[in-house]
Amino acid sequence: MTGLVQAAPPILELRDLTVAFALRAGTLRPVEGIGLSVAAGETLALVGESGSGKSVTALAVMGLLPGRTGRIERGQVLFRTRDGAVVDLAALDREALRRLRGDQIGMVFQEPMTSLNPVWTVGDQVAEPLRVHRGLGRRQAAAQAVELLATVGIAEPARRAGQYPHELSGGMRQRAMIALALACKPRLLIADEPTTALDVTMQAQILDLMRRLQDGIGMGMIFVTHNLGVVAEIAQRVAVMYAGRVVEEGPVREVFRRPLHPYTAGLLASMPRLGTGAAARAGGGTLRAIPGSVPSLAERPAGCAFAPRCALARPACRAALPPAVEAAAGRLTRCIRWDEL
Numbered sequence: 001m002t003g004l005v006q007a008a009p010p011i012l013e014l015r016d017l018t019v020a021f022a023l024r025a026g027t028l029r030p031v032e033g034i035g036l037s038v039a040a041g042e043t044l045a046l047v048g049e050s051g052s053g054k055s056v057t058a059l060a061v062m063g064l065l066p067g068r069t070g071r072i073e074r075g076q077v078l079f080r081t082r083d084g085a086v087v088d089l090a091a092l093d094r095e096a097l098r099r100l101r102g103d104q105i106g107m108v109f110q111e112p113m114t115s116l117n118p119v120w121t122v123g124d125q126v127a128e129p130l131r132v133h134r135g136l137g138r139r140q141a142a143a144q145a146v147e148l149l150a151t152v153g154i155a156e157p158a159r160r161a162g163q164y165p166h167e168l169s170g171g172m173r174q175r176a177m178i179a180l181a182l183a184c185k186p187r188l189l190i191a192d193e194p195t196t197a198l199d200v201t202m203q204a205q206i207l208d209l210m211r212r213l214q215d216g217i218g219m220g221m222i223f224v225t226h227n228l229g230v231v232a233e234i235a236q237r238v239a240v241m242y243a244g245r246v247v248e249e250g251p252v253r254e255v256f257r258r259p260l261h262p263y264t265a266g267l268l269a270s271m272p273r274l275g276t277g278a279a280a281r282a283g284g285g286t287l288r289a290i291p292g293s294v295p296s297l298a299e300r301p302a303g304c305a306f307a308p309r310c311a312l313a314r315p316a317c318r319a320a321l322p323p324a325v326e327a328a329a330g331r332l333t334r335c336i337r338w339d340e341l
Contacts, residue, residue, distance in 0.1 A: 002130055004029060006015065006167055006215065007263070008039045008040060009039070009080060009081065009191075010037035010038060010039050010080065010220075011039060011040055011080050011187050011188050011219075011220040012036075012038050012061065012077070012078070012079050012080075012118060012188055012220060012222070013035060013036070013037040013076075013077075013078040014034050014035055014036045014037070014057075014061070014075065014076070014077055014078075014096060014281040015035055015075055015076040015078065016033055016034070016035060016074060016075045016076070017031060017033070017057070017060060017072065017074075017075035017076070017077060017090075018032045018033060018034075018070070018074045019031040019032075019053075019056055019057075019060050019065065019073065020070070020071055020072075020073040021066075021069050021070050022069050022071075023069060024170055025298060026298070028071070029061065029244060030051075030053045030056045030244050030296060030297055031053040031056050031057050031186055031244050032244045032245055033075075033245060034053075034075070034246055035246070035324075036239055036246065036249070038188070038220040038221070038222055039220055040094060040187070040218055040219065040220050041214070041215075041218050041219070041220065042220050042221070042236055042237065042240070043214070043220075043221040043222075043223055043234055043235045043236055043237075044220075044221070044222050044223070044235060044236075044237050044239060045222075045223045045224075045225060045230075045231040045234070045235035045237070045238040045239070045252070046058070046222060046223070046224045046238075046239055046241055047225060047226065047228065047231055047238055047239070047240050047241065047267070048226065048240060048241035048242055049226060049293075049294050050294070051140040051243075051294045052241040052242050052243065052244070052294060053243070053244040053245075054192075054224045054225075054226075054241055055110075055192055055193075055224060055243050056070075056179065056244075057224075057241075058105070058107070058190045058192050058222065060072055060090075061077055061089065061105075061190060061222075062101060062105065062107055062190060062302075063089060063092070063097040063101065064093075072090045075089050075090065076090055076091075077089040077090045078186070079100070079105070079187075079203045080187070081100070081187070082104060082187060087100075089226070098116070098290055099133075100104040102129040102132065102133060102183075102184065102186075102189045103132075103184045103186065104135035104184070104186050104188070105186050105187070105189075105190070106180075106181035106182055106183075106186040106188070106189045106190070107181055107189070107190045107191075107192065108174075108177050108178055108181045108183070108189065108190070108191040108192065108194045109177065109192055109194075110192045110193040110194065110196055112165065112170075112173040112174050112176065112177040113165060113166075113170075113173060113179060116165040116173065116176065116177065116180075117165075118164065118165055119164075120164075121161065121162055121163060121164055122147065122149070122161055122162075122163055122164070122165060122168065122176045123142055123145045123149070123160075123161025123162060124142075124145075125176075125180055126145035126148055126161070126176065126179050126180045126183055127141035127143075127144065127145040127183075128180075129144050129180070129183045129184050130144055130145070130183055130184065130274065132145075133184050134184060142161070144159050144178075144183075145183075146161050148179040148183055149161055149175075149176065149179050149181070151179065151213070152175040152176070152178050152179045152182075152209060152213070153175055153205070153209060154172055154175050154176065154179075158335070160172065160176075165263070165307060170198060170202070170204070171198060171202040171205070174194060174195075174198060174202075174206055175206070175209070175319070177194070178194070178206070178209065178210065178213070182213055182217070185217050185219070186217075186219055187219055187220065187221050188219060188221070188222070189210075189214070189219050189220070189221045189222070190221075190222045191210065191221060191222070191223045191224065192224045193224055193225050193226070194206060194210075195207065195225075195227075195230060196225075196227075197216050203230070207230065207233050207234050210234065211234060223235055228267060228268065228271055229271070232252060232256065235252050236251065236252060236303075237249065237250065237251055237252060238250065238251075238252045238255050240255070240261065240263065240264045240267070242263050242294070242305060243294055243295055243297075243300055243305035243306070244297070244300070244305075245334065246324075246332075246334070247261045247263055247264070247306065247307070247333065247334045247335070248260055248261040248263070248264045248331075248332065248333045248335075249331070249332040249333075250328075250330055250331040250332065251330060251331075252298055254328075254330070254331060255331075256268060258341075259305075259341060260327050260328070260331055260333040260335065260338040260341055261333045261334065261335045261338065262306065262310045262311070262312050262335065262337075262341065263290070263306045263309075263310075265341060266288075266290040266309075267290070269288040270287055270288055270289055270290060271285060280337065281314070290309055291309055292308055292309040293309075295308070301318060302318070302319075302320070303316075303318040303319050303320050303321055303322070304317045304318065304321065304322050304334070305315055306333070312337050312340060312341075314337070316336060317336060317337075319335075322334050322335055324334045325338070327339070329341055
């Protein structure tokens with residue numbers, strides 16, 4: 001599936017990205033044929049159930065696949081650097097990737113407690129990319145780290161900079177992780193479910209923080225999540241993933257208003273609704289669930305992977321992989337019966 005055409009040159013463009021894992025059971029492909037793009041100042045959300053390939057896609061872009069088993073089997077990960085050059089991240093060696101990672105590409109991981117180093121102070125960790133990529137001295141980097149912690153809304157930043165991750169609350173650790181990812185003002189930020197472990201109030205604060213920081217820097221952002229409410233809050237475009245492939249892509253409002261793939265429609269129908277209006281009463285007071293589960297990588301069907309769970313499935317859906325079609329302006333779907341939705 002190819003990404004949507006954008007007016008501005010994309011910061012990142014994935015072309016036919018396929019990731020393979022060599023295991024004892026054989027070669028498995030958690031991501032296959034992905035084509036996406038994101039522009040400066042834009043947020044693209046990757047949505048899908050657990051096991052759909054969202055996080056693997058993010059790790060492939062960052063060059064953080066497990067070295068012994070994971071690799072990019074084919075495809076390109078084209079990144080536009082600050083000087084305008086376009087490089088294929090999939091073809092770079094480890095040292096070249098290290099120079100870009102943390103400097104021009106940042107990542108916020110899902111669980112900061114396991115991502116932050118427990119034996120380094122928070123200030124030292126935020127200062128590290130400034131020393132490595134900007135060449136700042138220890139004292140100057142430490143001062144900027146305190147400023148960054150203040151920017152992301154951490155009270156008493158000088159004191160918190162001298163503390164260790166376990167001494168901070170979950171919300172403060174996530175803010176520190178964001179400060180670390182944005183230390184060098186990257187062109188691209190990848191956020192892998194950064195609000196999953198937070199309560200609703202803290203989640204809203206983190207989303208607002210990320211929006212404000214993005215506006216200030218003008219960076220592109222890929223936001224990985226399974227929460228459609230978060231997608232509506234932060235993203236302009238959304239790509240829905242299922243069993244390692246993008247099955248639908250388009251502007252958030254249009255996808256939510258008129259989904260063109262049964263899986264997207266099922267995700268939207270499973271969301272709880274507040275209020276007393278028709279939308280809230282549509283489910284008769286009960287949540288609608290998608291029957292079945294995501295197929296294992298070793299047993300992915302030859303045709304449409306969603307066919308075993310889909311009420312619209314026909315023999316043609318199971319016979320061959322549906323092609324990606326532009327069903328409407330700026331709308332892509334991988335379903336042969338999209339017009340019946």
